[in-house]
Amino acid sequence: MADKLWVFDTTLRDGEQVPGCQLNTREKIVVAQALEALGVDILEAGFPISSPGDFNSVVEISKAVSEPIICALSRAVEKDIQVAADSLRFAKKARIHTGIGVSGYHIQHKLRSTPEAVMERAINAVKFARNLVGEVEFYAEDAGRADPEYLASIIEAVIAAGARVVNIPDTTGYCLPEQYGAIIRFLKENVSNIDQAIIATHCHNDLGLATANTLAGVMNGARQVEVTVNGIGERAGNTSLEEVVMAIKSHSEIPVVTQINTKKIYETSRIISKLMNMPIQPNKAIVGRNAFAHSSGIHQDGVLKNRENYEIIDPKDVGVEESTIVLTARSGRAALKHHLALLGFPVEGAELDEVYERFLVLADSKRDMGRKELLSLIGEHLEDSPFISLEQIHYEGGEGEIASAKVTLAIGGKNLSADAVGNGPVDAVIKSIKQLIDHTVLLDEFLIQAMTKGSDDTCKVHMRLMSEGKPYHGFGSETDIVLASAKAFIDALNKLPVKQKLSNN
Template sequence: MSHSDKDSVRIFDTTLRDGEQSPGASMTIEEKIRIAELLEAMRVDIIEAGFAIASNGDFECVQKIAQQIKQSTVCSLARAALPDIDRAAEALKQAARPRIHTFIATSPLHMKVKLQMEPKAVIEAIHASVSHARNFVDDVEWSAEDATRTEMDFLCQAVETAIKAGATTINLPDTVGYTTPREYREMFQSVINRVPGAAKAIFSTHCHNDLGLAVANSLAGVEGGARQIECTINGIGERAGNAAMEEVVMALRTRADAMPYHTNIETTSIMKASKLVSTVTGFNVQNNKAIVGANAFAHESGIHQDGILKNAETYEIMTPESVGVTKTTLVMGKLSGRAAFADKLKDLGYELGDNAFQDCFRRFKELADRKKNIYDEDIIALVDDEVATAENRLRLVALNTHSSTDGTAVADLTMSIDGEPKKSVVYGAGPVDAVFNAVKDVMDWHPRLVIFQVHAITQGTDAQAECTVRLEEDGRTVNGQGADEDTITAAARAYIAAMNKLMIKREKRAIAATG
């Protein structure tokens, strides 16, 4: 089936920029690169890598992703200020497909209260910023912040100015999640019909989920003429989040009869992307989340189960395989060799270097000795944990804990710091508390524990536990993850992973202060 360009919807993923604005969702550069590589493999059209002028870390992240990514467009956000645009251009210098995304608020409230600018000055800033960005790149996106609360006549004037200055994409965001699908569709229709030269640009949606309408509004925007959707994996983002990429993509694919548009996304990688972002950010996906939730393809009702057994289409409007949900298998076990394990990793979409593969295989065999059934999810957790800790300077070497009903516990912990073993035996209010105290004692370092979460990866009493730890120190927040059949060991791995990230942040700040 062939599609015309007018039916094609570009996917602009802003997980690494807007998604990271979720409180506590900070990611390291290495984690962002992993996500960017997966987004490119999924055939995401545009990856917004960051806000280059926001910090040296953001600049470095945009720069490294720009160097790494060759097929997807790499984008950096910039305010309508020349230094912002210069910084974005510098970060994108080595990008194969660079885009500068500049924005300014256009609603009366934002112009008066936030910008303290008159409408005429805002129009002048739009022309100056877009023109300046075009000096560096041919692909310039302009956004009207708070477009849905902007007066229509002024919005049209602003869009016309941006297009005349050279903007190739026009984004009309629902910045505060205020609009409804009908209003949003009509806004796009009005602007596209009224603005001279509108056909020269691609129009884009960017919807927040404050009223739970982000996905519905994004699809309504497409019906109104938009051909780019800005979204994030798992819908993460500030406040209530953004439109969820997996939902808009699968809605367009599943309901092509009602919405005759298509994207280039390789949908079988959706679940893998969801799990990676969840692991990196520490934000668990709710069980009843559309497309990627644990219950999205689960059926407990007897009537539903009967229907599914007769014909899956009775209660499933898409197949689990279409979004990368694997059929759980039990063929891997303690007798499985390296070749079988490597083949399983390939089936699950992983490619590891030799050292990482050997370490992961060793942990797989250790798990198989303790656990009767090895599920795909168990292997995925092992790999994600191994990849996440591959470059860690801190590692768990050995751990023994003892606890009693009187509330006291002791942890005997050995960990490696830059290859040197360190040991501590410490008491705590419970085994997890004792383990965390032991790590802090070894490091002589006491950051604040913000979040500690545990969930089972698979079913059964021998299920692997996946733990997430969030630590904070001097305004710096990091997440660490760890997986193991033993919950206490998983907690230790997560805490050490978080400490490793915090140590790196502390050292970078010290270097910056002396530099």
């Protein structure tokens, strides 16, 4: 029978330490409730001694969620521990996470202490915390570079003092998977009271090995993983929750199970990305927008025949509606046939061969092949289709103030205009466009990236629209952010199914 693996989420503590990603208390509660719905076992809500805001956030999160254990971080300092305990007074299940550096680097150069003094501080901290809350976790900071014998002795001592979880961090992301796994195995074999505690992993991604190290720890006996959604965190980040959970789900030889509701992974990932204003790299495993996108002809043909030919995870298992077949110059006949059929134009045999040859010529000069290009390939007139093009745009007002906009679109051979006001010019322009289409869409993702430097920067805007549960991506680039945003929005609209209709305007 598989063991339970405890999922300890530190998105709101270690993850929030990323510069520019700080959240207010209200936003932290939104994230905490999303993590509760996701099914995390332990939620590290903050470092209460660090600021009044962090203290208040732990208090309010303790009130707002009931299922996960609420954990507060502290140093091995009595005042830290007392403040952590005070912040947890409303928690249904509370844990203090206290600890100290145990590597030679930390003992000599950070703490300027001795191994004996550090041992004493660790024991006293755990005893003090144990008298304040029901559950104490001890972290041995920089354990990845510590002397194994000393690490084992301090872990044995803190367990004897009352720690019921012992965290073995690879704080600097230094270890290789074999090395980190060996540390966990050494503790299992050389700490006499290790059966009285759960071993936790806490790996950083400085060498891109956080997930691999975490899994190596689990395979060698760790039964708690400390992770963040999207892998956010200090420097190169922490271990990614979604990667560990889906690796375990995909490999039956890993002898553990989690209670994570994997169908909520994508939704939770997007909530955190938006609130922290931290875009997810397109090729990020599990949650990147290209994680289930296929552009190579060989891959597309295989996926269209049977998804499992090139996908080890069913997109629906992580909350993604379906895979994406992207048309590029590397796409094959199967993908082209698939997209033309979606537009209502099934082609076969010699006709498909002829269209495909024209497609390759056009695709070599286009980064993205959309509805407009496909219709032109098969000789359809844009005037007879619901294709949208931007004819005119005018707006007044700046960001952070009420703005107005007027937009003229050409849709199916007709010019239609609408105007609207919004919270800033981008909002006003999008509201104007929405008035001219009879299709419900939700702007789910909006990213701006500078492409050049200087006062006349060219920016690239990426938008993701949701319609009937499916995502549609659009891109636009201009020196004017508002114009680039309008183009990206329209680009995404043009990828919606043909059933889109004109409005009554």
